[in-house]
Amino acid sequence: MNVLVVLAHPDPASFNHALAATAVDTARRLGHRVVLHDLHAESFDPILPAPEIAKGAPIEPWLERHCDELAAADGVVIVHPNWWGQPPAILTGWIDRVVRPGVAYAFEEGDGGEGVPVGLLRARTAVVINTSNTPAARERKVFGDPLEAIWKRCVFDLCGVKDVRRRTYSVVVTSTPEQRARWLEDARELVSSAFPRSG
Structure with a gap:
């Protein structure tokens, strides 16, 4: 199984980095091939240029690699902090540039873009791991x-990934x-249950 792990936190000493390392280690121990993208490193x-918006637009080879890895993933893990109720800007830019038409979704014949897209992703399961300094009840x-709506309904559901498992750890500070x-042990169990041992 191919597992793509995407990390968005600028501090290498952050708990987000520890969570991403746990996800990578767990998936590898289960026999999966893991690709990690530490976006800040x-x-x-994250800036989407206008000529890149259209389906089939030419893109740089490094960005095409990101797209190919997403398309080939059997499972996806996203790790990021909750900043202002949304992912960090670098991760939003990754969505803009990588979760693109023709890679992650497409519109039906005759649909000018106003309808509901058809999901193209091969992955059936995604894990989203967040950190927060806001108590869960608040x-x-x-x-x-x-973040629940962003990842489950606005991103993964529209790209064909129906099994989205999310966990938030708080208060980190x-x-x-x-x-x-x-x-970290809970995150290990979450990843293990989402992506069982191969073979």
């Missing part, structure tokens, strides 16, 4: 957990080493 350019009551160890 790679200096991923997140739900005050903000309505916008006041967490103890013991809490973080428990969260």
Whole structure:
């Protein structure tokens, strides 16, 4: 199984990096081929230029590699903090440039783009791991957990991925080493259940 892991956090010492490393290690131990993209470490350019918008538009080879890896993935893991109720800008740019028409979705014949797209992704399961400094109860009551809608309904569902498993760990800023160890074990179990051992 091919598992794509995408990490979006600028600090290599962050808990997000520990979560992504756990996801990568877990998937590899289960016999999967893993591709990791640490978007900040790679200096991923999130700006979508106008000539790149259309389906079939020519794109740079490095970006085409991202698209090919997404298309080939049997499973996807996304790791990022909750910033202002949304993914960091670098990850939003990754969505803009990689989750593109002809790669992740397409419109039916005769549809000018106003209809519901048909999902093209091969992956059947996605795992989204978030961190937050907002208590879970306040997140739900005050903000309505916008990341749930973004990932489940606005991104993966429209690209054909119906099994989306999401976990948020909070409050990170006041967490103890013991809490973080428990969260990492929980993330390991989450990835293991989403992508069982090959063969």
